[in-house]
Amino acid sequence: MKDLEMRQVYTQTIQGLAEKDQKILALEADLASSMGTSKLKEKLGDRYINVGIMEAQEMSAAAGLAVTGFIPFIHTFAPFATRRSFDQVFLSLGYAKNHAVIVGTDPGVTAEMNGGTHMPFEDIALMRVIPGNNIYEVSDPYQFKAILTYAHTAKGLFYIRTIRKQAKSLYNEKEDFSKGYCRLKKGTHGTIFASGIMVEEALQAADDLEEKGISVQVIDLFRIKPMNEEVVIEAAKLGPIITAENHNVIGGLGSAVAEIIAENHPTKMKRIGVKEQFGQVGKLDYLKEVYGLKANDISKAMIDLLK
Amino acid sequence: MDIQKFADQIRYYTMRELDHLGFGHFGGSLSIVETLAVLYGKVMNVSAEKRDDPDRDYFVLSKGHAGPALYATLFLKEYFDEAFLFSLNQNGTNLPSHPDRIKTPGVDMTTGSLGQGISAATGIAKGNQLLGKENYTFAVVGDGELNEGQCWEAFQFAAHQKLDHLIVLIDDNKKQLDGYTTDICDPFDFVEKMRAFGFNSWRVNGRDVSAIEAAIDQAKKGKGAPTAIVLDTVKGQGVPYFEELMDNHHIRPDEATKIAIKESIESLAKKIEVKQ
Numbered sequence: 001m002k003d004l005e006m007r008q009v010y011t012q013t014i015q016g017l018a019e020k021d022q023k024i025l026a027l028e029a030d031l032a033s034s035m036g037t038s039k040l041k042e043k044l045g046d047r048y049i050n051v052g053i054m055e056a057q058e059m060s061a062a063a064g065l066a067v068t069g070f071i072p073f074i075h076t077f078a079p080f081a082t083r084r085s086f087d088q089v090f091l092s093l094g095y096a097k098n099h100a101v102i103v104g105t106d107p108g109v110t111a112e113m114n115g116g117t118h119m120p121f122e123d124i125a126l127m128r129v130i131p132g133n134n135i136y137e138v139s140d141p142y143q144f145k146a147i148l149t150y151a152h153t154a155k156g157l158f159y160i161r162t163i164r165k166q167a168k169s170l171y172n173e174k175e176d177f178s179k180g181y182c183r184l185k186k187g188t189h190g191t192i193f194a195s196g197i198m199v200e201e202a203l204q205a206a207d208d209l210e211e212k213g214i215s216v217q218v219i220d221l222f223r224i225k226p227m228n229e230e231v232v233i234e235a236a237k238l239g240p241i242i243t244a245e246n247h248n249v250i251g252g253l254g255s256a257v258a259e260i261i262a263e264n265h266p267t268k269m270k271r272i273g274v275k276e277q278f279g280q281v282g283k284l285d286y287l288k289e290v291y292g293l294k295a296n297d298i299s300k301a302m303i304d305l306l307k
Numbered sequence: 308m309d310i311q312k313f314a315d316q317i318r319y320y321t322m323r324e325l326d327h328l329g330f331g332h333f334g335g336s337l338s339i340v341e342t343l344a345v346l347y348g349k350v351m352n353v354s355a356e357k358r359d360d361p362d363r364d365y366f367v368l369s370k371g372h373a374g375p376a377l378y379a380t381l382f383l384k385e386y387f388d389e390a391f392l393f394s395l396n397q398n399g400t401n402l403p404s405h406p407d408r409i410k411t412p413g414v415d416m417t418t419g420s421l422g423q424g425i426s427a428a429t430g431i432a433k434g435n436q437l438l439g440k441e442n443y444t445f446a447v448v449g450d451g452e453l454n455e456g457q458c459w460e461a462f463q464f465a466a467h468q469k470l471d472h473l474i475v476l477i478d479d480n481k482k483q484l485d486g487y488t489t490d491i492c493d494p495f496d497f498v499e500k501m502r503a504f505g506f507n508s509w510r511v512n513g514r515d516v517s518a519i520e521a522a523i524d525q526a527k528k529g530k531g532a533p534t535a536i537v538l539d540t541v542k543g544q545g546v547p548y549f550e551e552l553m554d555n556h557h558i559r560p561d562e563a564t565k566i567a568i569k570e571s572i573e574s575l576a577k578k579i580e581v582k583q
Contacts, residue, residue: 025437046437052467057460060423064430067408067416068438069361087420088457092427096417097409 007036007164009141010103013148014073015043024152025049025065027074029058035075035105035164055080059088059102066098071152077111078104078161082123094130094157101151101158107137108246109287110163110197111279119279125251127159128225135225137161137195137245137253140170143222146177161196168200170220180223181231187217190242190302191235195222195253198244198272201288204295205244209302216242216302227256229264236265240305242272244298249273270301310516312579313383314344318545319575320379320392326568327393331404334542334555336376338480338513339447341545342538343380345519346445355386358412364442365431367416369424369458370449370478371405372557378402378411386413422455424448425475429465432473432533440472443527447476451483454492459504465533466505473533474526475506478513480542484556501535513538514545546571 004012018024018040026040028050041048051058055076062072074081081104082089093100104123106112111119127135134156138144144162151158170184184199185206194202199220206218217238219231235241241261243254254271261267274291288294318340325331347353351364368377375395382392394400401410405419416431418424428446435442448458465473477497481488488494501508507529511522519538526534542556543549548567549558560568 049433049468051460051464054457054460054464056422056457057426057429057464060426060457061430061433061461061464063423064367064416064427064432065434067365067427067431068434070434070437088423088426091417091420092423096407 003166004141005164005166006138006141006144006162007105009144010035010075010148011037011039013145014040017149017152018044018047021071021152023069023071025070025072027051027058027062027072029053029055029076029080031076037075055085056088059085060092062100063092063096063098066100071099071101073101073103075103075105077118078107078123079118079120081159082120082126086126090130094133098157099155101148101160103160103162105162105164107161107163107196108274109279109284109291109293110246112284112287113281115281116279121248121274121279122251123161124224124247124253125255128251128256130157132156133225134158136223138222139196139199139220140167142169142171142173142175143177146175163197170199177222179231180221180226180228182220182222183217184220185218187215188238189214189306190216190239192216192218192242192244192298192302193221193232193235193253193257194218194244195220195224197246198293201293201295202244202298205298205302208295208299214302214306221253221257224253224256227260229260232257232260233264236261236267239267240302241267241269242298242301242305243269244272244293246293247273249275268305270305272298272301308348310344310348310520313348314341314516315575315579316383317344317376317379319572319579319581320382321376322546322568322572322575324375324379324392324395326572328395330559331375331557332372333549333558334482335370335449335478335480336373337546337549338540338542338544339373339376339478341514341516342447342476342478342519343376345516345523347380347384349520350523351445352442355384355413362440362442365415365444367418367424367428367431367444367446368406369418369428369446370421370452371419371424373447374404374406377406377414381411381413384413421449421452422457425458426461429461429468429470429473432465432470433468435472436468436470443472443474445474445476447478449483450477450479450481450488450494450497453477453494453497454483462501462504462506469531470533471530474523475533475535477535477537478540479537480540480544482542482556497535497537501537505532507532507534508537510537510539513540
């Protein structure tokens with residue numbers, strides 16, 4: 001699976017699940033070409049539904065399909081899955097307690113050339129306020145597959161945020177993702193919590209810090225909700241905390257961690273992420289630089305906290 | 308079953324339910340009473356015993372604010388008892404003003420945010436089509452609700468997917484919260500619009516239970532396309548005082564209105580031979 005793009009992981013996983021369970025449907029809103037899901041159309045036949053460019057309909061129709069016992073896997077770009085169709089996701093799916101899995105792609109700066117209009121820095125924040133919603137930001141193909149598979153059998157609403165392109169493999173098929181986090185590096189002075197594309201930056205930052213004699217643990221906190229409180233409180237007891245996310249610092253990973261710390265074990269922390277800014281066009285590396293999402297932004301923040 | 312009598316019963320309990328609460332969506336509840344009577348009294352294959360039967364018909368009240376009329380119907384169909392009916396909007400109730408599929412027995416879809424119910428109904432109809440079932444999905448949509456763009460997304464989807472077991476009933480009572488639909492955002496001709504969207508469509512008298520029934524029979528003959536029946540109705544239908552009242556969407560009765568409500572309940576009680 002090492003060289004697979006995340007969109008291939010999506011297609012293969014849904015195909016595999018759908019072959020075993022006739023209740024699985026794949027819903028698309030005219031982005032099959034972007035997501036590479038045309039194979040699902042071939043394999044699933046009638047159980048692949050491309051609704052056209054109508055995300056509100058995609059979400060509410062999915063709710064109706066769930067009422068008749070189907071399990072819809074819904075894909076669209078992250079901004080359309082959340083801010084565009086928020087009321088539909090909130091009411092028809094969340095409030096009406098329907099089981100459905102929404103996959104939002106091209107989060108944050110990874111929207112690159114689509115620019116500010118398509119660049120969601122707020123999707124996790126929106127999804128977090130839906131009661132009972134399960135939210136994941138995946139960083140690795142094995143993890144993505146495991147979470148899609150789990151979401152199939154679990155009940156309720158799922159929002160999974162992922163890039164479409166290739167993600168570096170961090171895990172293997174034996175990895176246990178059930179705790180909602182994975183510790184990728186051990187350390188004694190502090191903690192970096194990261195998700196999605198920021199995990200790689202966090203690991204780089206930890207290596208840089210190690211060269212300076214600072215030992216930090218790196219935790220891929222991929223389950224944003226319900227967040228594993230225990231691992232956050234443990235980290236707070238260890239030392240300072242940095243969160244790193246490809247999202248607005250309001251309402252995302254950093255906010256969730258800060259809330260747990262503030263109520264349980266106050267400690268020093270800093271949130272690396274997008275501040276009071278909208279998106280813009282640019283290549284990934286450039287955008288990471290502009291929004292302060294690089295490894296050195298993380299390591300600098302940690303050094304500041306340890307002063 | 309005498310459908311007109313069933314309609315009178317639904318109207319009587321809708322009025323009593325809202326009178327008990329003291330305020331609410333009288334106008335838009337009353338305009339769909341005859342339609343509900345035909346659906347639940349004659350056309351739909353539903354019953355309290357058949358709630359979990361996957362072959363039963365489905366009903367979505369997309370204009371969710373007319374919930375009280377649906378609840379009166381479900382009460383008469385014995386989905387719940389009178390105490391449950393009169394718990395409308397009380398603290399901790401399982402009968403909220405807008406339908407909730409989790410809380411209220413007999414409610415197939417949670418609605419109230421206008422436009423979403425019709426989309427969900429297309430999903431239910433699509434699901435049953437995929438399952439190869441012959442059951443029908445009925446959706447009641449408001450004329451004002453059709454301001455919402457999502458409805459037109461749903462109609463495009465329904466026509467494209469050839470959902471010929473979806474029957475949309477448009478409650479054309481000519482008014483929305485702020486006034487006449489033609490003054491707020493002119494809907495033009497619903498029948499023409501629905502036909503342009505790929506539906507079979509025609510207009511019927513929404514006060515006439517046999518006309519509504521005949522229209523649904525006709526709709527079931529249409530193959531390969533969904534049907535939209537435009538119901539010519541009056542907001543406040545069947546209660547002369549409300550029919551005349553301009554602002555009858557959500558009513559908080561003054562003294563004169565309270566008297567009118569009391570009188571209409573009494574006259575409905577006589578009609579259906581209920582002792583007061």
